[in-house]
Amino acid sequence: MTTATLDSTRTRSRAAARRRIRRDLLKHLGLCAFVLLMLYPLVWMIASSLKPDHLVLTEPGLIPSEITFDNFVEGWHALNRPFSVFFLNSLVVTVGSIIGNLFSCSLTAFALARLEFRMRRVYLAITLVSVMLPMHVLVIPQYIFFSQFDLVNTYYPLLVPKFLATDAFFIYLMVQFIRTIPRDLDRAAWIDGSGPFRTFWYVILPLMRPALVTTTIFTFIWTWNDFFVPLIYLTSPKMFTVPVALNSMVDSESQGGVGMLFAMSLVSLLPVLIFFAVAQKQLIRGIATTGLK
16 A cells, blocks of 8 residues: 555545534533523523522523522411421422332233233233323312222322332333243243242342332432322321412412522422432342333
């Protein structure tokens, strides 16, 4: 190969490398711009929570000209009781929902994925179809049902459906994951004398950790942020969850207190952000392994 050919090859390689670097740089700049765009509302809410009320709407900038922490202090006691009461209520509902979904959805998924019984495929199809059923279609029948049992203004309407495997999305998620587990493990357990429940408890359930973690994360985020269902069933202020309490703060502070609302909204987001930051690796792993065949 001549010197001219080598020089030409090197020139083309350097040009290709420069184009690749420019392409990667533009890609990263675009991603950074998109991240800044997505984070802007959160940053604006943080800045607004540190402003006095008269500057929240009159000073739209992100850098406050005057900083105060009174919004957090006043907002914590704005509803005649500490905001920690609403945090505790949300924690009770969220933890109960997580336990209910893990228990009921895992059992249902094991039955649909492993057990042989009549119309199993039909039940699985019905479960998948129910994912597309809007929640609002069931609101009135469920409310009539719970009101007839005098369970309105209790946490039972929020928790009982979770123990009855009503979240079809998690059932499908776990069914797909269980199908990736070799059936030889089930057969070995049955040969050793294990029944269906012992096989599920000692063989399948320990291997379902990624799917269980994914279910836990999604249930936590969705339940903690749920506003519609608690608003329907909870009427006593002492039982309000965090989203319902924030809505009550809007009503009670309609003439002012915008900074308090932003401050308490920011505080209510902290558990979700911390929980997601801690568990995001498990979430990605659970979603990735669930899609494997």
